[in-house]
Amino acid sequence: xxxxxxxxxxxxxxxxxxxxxxxxxxxxxxxxxxxxxxxxxxxxxxxxxxxxxxxxxxxxxxxxxxxxxxxxxxxxxxxxxxxxxxxxxxxxxxxxxxxxxxxxxxxxxxxxxxxxxxxxxxxxxxxxxxxxxxxxxxxxxxxxxxxxxxxxxxxxxxxxxxxxxxxxxxxxxxxxxxxxxxxxxxxxxxxxxxxxxxxxxxxxxxxxxxxxxxxxxxxxxxxxxxxxxxxxxxxxxxxxxxxxxxxxxxxxxxxxxxxxxxxxxxxxxxxxxxxxxxxxxxxxxxxxxxxxxxxxxxxxxxxxxxxxxxxxxxxxxxxxxxxxxxxxxxxxxxxxx
Amino acid sequence: xxxxxxxxxxxxxxxxxxxxxxxxxxxxxxxxxxxxxxxxxxxxxxxxxxxxxxxxxxxxxxxxxxxxxxxxxxxxxxxxxxxxxxxxxxxxxxxxxxxxxxxxxxxxxxxxxxxxxxxxxxxxxxxxxxxxxxxxxxxxxxxxxxxxxxxxxxxxxxxxxxxxxxxxxxxxxxxxxxxxxxxxxxxxxxxxxxxxxxxxxxxxxxxxxxxxxxxxxxxxxxxxxxxxxxxxxxxxxxxxxxxxxxxxxxxxxxxxxxxxxxxxxxxxxxxxxxxxxxxxxxxxxxxxxxxxxxxxxxxxxxxxxxxxxxxxxxxxxxxxxxxxxxxxxxxxxxxxxxxxxxxxxxxxxxxxxxxxxxxxxxxxxxxxxxxxxxxxxxxxxxxxxxxxxxxxxxxxxxxxxxxxxxxxxxxxxxxxxxxxxxxxxxxxxxxxxxxxxxxxxx
Numbered sequence: 001x002x003x004x005x006x007x008x009x010x011x012x013x014x015x016x017x018x019x020x021x022x023x024x025x026x027x028x029x030x031x032x033x034x035x036x037x038x039x040x041x042x043x044x045x046x047x048x049x050x051x052x053x054x055x056x057x058x059x060x061x062x063x064x065x066x067x068x069x070x071x072x073x074x075x076x077x078x079x080x081x082x083x084x085x086x087x088x089x090x091x092x093x094x095x096x097x098x099x100x101x102x103x104x105x106x107x108x109x110x111x112x113x114x115x116x117x118x119x120x121x122x123x124x125x126x127x128x129x130x131x132x133x134x135x136x137x138x139x140x141x142x143x144x145x146x147x148x149x150x151x152x153x154x155x156x157x158x159x160x161x162x163x164x165x166x167x168x169x170x171x172x173x174x175x176x177x178x179x180x181x182x183x184x185x186x187x188x189x190x191x192x193x194x195x196x197x198x199x200x201x202x203x204x205x206x207x208x209x210x211x212x213x214x215x216x217x218x219x220x221x222x223x224x225x226x227x228x229x230x231x232x233x234x235x236x237x238x239x240x241x242x243x244x245x246x247x248x249x250x251x252x253x254x255x256x257x258x259x260x261x262x263x264x265x266x267x268x269x270x271x272x273x274x275x276x277x278x279x280x281x282x283x284x285x286x287x288x289x290x291x292x293x294x295x296x297x298x299x300x301x302x303x304x305x306x307x308x309x310x311x312x313x314x315x316x317x318x319x320x321x322x323x324x325x326x327x328x329x330x331x332x333x334x335x336x337x
Numbered sequence: 338x339x340x341x342x343x344x345x346x347x348x349x350x351x352x353x354x355x356x357x358x359x360x361x362x363x364x365x366x367x368x369x370x371x372x373x374x375x376x377x378x379x380x381x382x383x384x385x386x387x388x389x390x391x392x393x394x395x396x397x398x399x400x401x402x403x404x405x406x407x408x409x410x411x412x413x414x415x416x417x418x419x420x421x422x423x424x425x426x427x428x429x430x431x432x433x434x435x436x437x438x439x440x441x442x443x444x445x446x447x448x449x450x451x452x453x454x455x456x457x458x459x460x461x462x463x464x465x466x467x468x469x470x471x472x473x474x475x476x477x478x479x480x481x482x483x484x485x486x487x488x489x490x491x492x493x494x495x496x497x498x499x500x501x502x503x504x505x506x507x508x509x510x511x512x513x514x515x516x517x518x519x520x521x522x523x524x525x526x527x528x529x530x531x532x533x534x535x536x537x538x539x540x541x542x543x544x545x546x547x548x549x550x551x552x553x554x555x556x557x558x559x560x561x562x563x564x565x566x567x568x569x570x571x572x573x574x575x576x577x578x579x580x581x582x583x584x585x586x587x588x589x590x591x592x593x594x595x596x597x598x599x600x601x602x603x604x605x606x607x608x609x610x611x612x613x614x615x616x617x618x619x620x621x622x623x624x625x626x627x628x629x630x631x632x633x634x635x636x637x638x639x640x641x642x643x644x645x646x647x648x649x650x651x652x653x654x655x656x657x658x659x660x661x662x663x664x665x666x667x668x669x670x671x672x673x674x675x676x677x678x679x680x681x682x683x684x685x686x687x688x689x690x691x692x693x694x695x696x697x698x699x700x701x702x703x704x705x706x707x708x709x710x711x712x713x714x715x716x717x718x719x720x721x722x723x724x725x726x727x728x729x730x731x732x733x734x735x736x737x738x739x740x741x742x743x744x745x746x747x748x749x750x751x752x753x754x755x756x757x758x759x760x761x762x763x764x765x766x767x768x769x770x771x772x773x774x775x776x777x778x779x
Contacts, residue, residue, distance in 0.1 A: 003655060003659065003676075005659070005660065005661060005662055005672070005673060005674055005676075006660045006661050006672065006692075006695075007661075007672040007673075007674045008661075008672055008698075009672075009758070009760075009761040009764060010663075010665075010667070010668060010669050010670055010671070010672075010745070010747055010760070011667065011668045011669065011696065011747030011750050011751050011760065012661060012663060012667040012668070012670065012672070012688075012690060012695050012696055013348050013504065013667045013668060013694075013695075013696055013747075013751055014696035014697065014750070014751055014753075014756060015346060015348065015751045015752045015753075017709070017752060017753075017754040018754050018755075018756070019703070019705055019754045019755050021754065022705075022707065022754055070701065072703075075703075077705075115703070116703050116705060117703050117704045117705045117706055214712070263705045263706045263707040263708065264705055264706050265706075266706075267708075268706055268707070268708030268711050268719075268721055269708070269711060269719065270711075270712075312719075312722070316719065317711065317717040317718070317719065318717055319589065319717060319739055319742070320576070320586055320587075320589070320715075320716045320717045320742060321576075321586040321587050321588040321589050321591065321742075322586075322588065322589065
């Protein structure tokens with residue numbers, strides 16, 4: 001034997017998927033929504049997103065360096081967290097706020113729990129909720145078609161260009177001023193990445209087509225919200241209109257397509273994903289209707305995040321070769337007869 | 338009627354290198370063959386020849402001791418050793434070594450039934466199959482006569498496994514192209530044995546020319562259906578093929594006969610034909626030698642017991658960057674460290690891989706809970722959680738996740754974006770569970 005051979009346990013092939021590739025696909029899928037934000041608010045939307053992403057990457061790098069852990073920025077998960085965090089900030093939010101949020105997301109929520117795969121809450125959403133310690137900054141949204149300056153945004157300036165989101169009106173049982181077309185395209189007040197339904201849906205279709213996510217969570221989530229709002233419109237509004245505004249408004253699509261589908265914090269079993277998504281939808285409508293804040297997507301996802309592992313227990317797949325539950329009851333009936 | 342199995346993956350097929358190459362007898366016969374006493378599921382056989390004996394091709398040289406199938410000389414010549422030799426499954430196993438005299442003198446106790454096989458009784462067929470030493474030729478190597486006997490009366494569906502879902506392998510494909518009539522005869526003998534009027538041959542749709550060859554060879558006779566299933570790994574796994582063909586699921590720990598099915602590899606069906614019609618015991622089989630690390634990928638008909646080194650040499654030898662030689666395909670093949678080990682009855686391929694072709698080893702992989710391992714598992718397992726408990730060394734918990742149901746197809750590890758050795762960890766969990774069970778007994 002002159003040749004040294006390697007020995008390892010099968011399988012000896014690996015597929016084309018890598019964590020980095022998945023994260024890159026998520027980043028690509030976010031581009032349409034970012035493009036719409038730049039269209040409505042100018043380059044500031046882009047710089048805010050880039051600053052948040054850079055801050056996330058730097059915090060991840062520094063933390064792991066200080067703690068003498070392996071460098072993990074190559075998996076691009078910090079970039080995704082940064083982009084998603086920026087997407088749920090107002091385009092006019094100050095840079096320091098974004099950086100503070102990035103610190104909370106990466107260091108507190110993600111790394112202190114052990115880094116990628118170990119955190120139990122979606123880092124971007126948890127950081128968003130942390131940033132509500134600055135309620136004025138987080139709830140003053142620039143109106144669309146205002147070209148925001150890249151630097152030097154003051155509170156006075158913001159107060160002259162701010163607008164209410166459609167959610168504020170709906171919270172009081174009123175129809176928003178924006179038309180459905182404007183809601184669909186994203187010509188409304190709101191957070192940087194959440195306004196354009198069409199851009200988010202394009203991103204979602206890309207993710208499903210690339211098999212990064214399954215449509216299970218987004219579809220069940222949105223469908224739950226749609227059904228509940230259709231059945232129970234507030235203020236005697238037209239059911240269909242009310243439902244459409246509720247689905248297109250706020251952070252529902254951003255949350256359903258990009259946040260609730262976060263691998264780490266959502267269930268991994270098929271049935272579990274359906275239960276989780278329905279839970280997210282029901283909680284969203286509950287908070288929108290009965291909470292004092294008009295939007296409930298982030299809180300509902302965070303709450304359901306905490307249940308993800310437990311839901312996976314309920315979502316146990318059917319064991320191969322055993323009767324399905326309906327077959328079991330049939331067998332029992334047969335035995336009774 | 339169409340059913341589907343759950344999950345699965347579709348790796349690059351890499352079959353182009355050999356699917357156009359006919360099965361040819363290996364150009365230079367081996368100087369020696371090594372016949373291990375263990376080529377099947379069950380107890381090792383007992384040699385019935387001694388050093389110095391002259392043997393002929395097809396002469397029985399070992400009898401089963403318990404569950405098993407007899408072993409026959411695959412070349413004619415002199416027995417030069419009866420001693421433990423390296424086995425392709427790992428370790429050393431008692432083997433009969435025969436020096437080839439190059440004469441290929443044939444001598445078998447079996448009577449050929451070229452035209453009158455239709456008059457044979459079930460018991461006569463089972464006897465021939467046992468005496469011919471047939472075992473499942475898809476890899477696992479379950480003694481064929483035991484499979485038939487234990488299925489009599491229970492089986493209502495005969496399935497011929499011609500899926501050949503592993504990448505690189507084309508030996509069954511070539512067999513179907515070159516000997517479709519013989520395969521169909523083998524299938525008819527099996528049908529006759531079970532007293533069943535029908536059988537289904539499951540082929541993947543990347544071998545449509547084989548489907549056509551089989552259908553052409555039927556010449557209007559009915560009873561045998563060829564099912565062209567959409568190519569997906571692990572279609573050729575017994576439980577998945579049964580599910581694909583009949584929609585039935587083999588219960589945990591059960592056998593195909595429990596759901597009325599008997600599955601035979603297409604090469605086994607061919608071997609049934611050879612045994613019954615030609616009176617030839619199982620002494621040689623088709624082997625694909627492929628992979629980027631071998632100079633001339635080929636399909637050979639090889640005497641059982643030929644050392645792997647000899648087969649590789651006949652395929653132009655290994656390239657300098659060869660890193661892995663697998664018995665079987667890349668998804669479930671067993672890595673070889675000593676090429677003096679012989680090929681056995683279940684060896685359908687030698688896959689020679691370079692380091693670049695082989696799955697990379699990821700240091701300290703991180704699970705991102707993407708759940709893709711769960712989505713591809715054809716056995717409906719929660720691989721992610723099994724892996725979590727295994728890496729935490731909480732093996733007892735893996736039992737609650739039915740880890741023993743795992744068929745080790747490797748779809749999970751193949752698909753894992755983090756590069757976690759999932760199925761490898763499952764093997765550890767299974768082993769530890771067996772240890773725990775043994776401890777509990779004692």
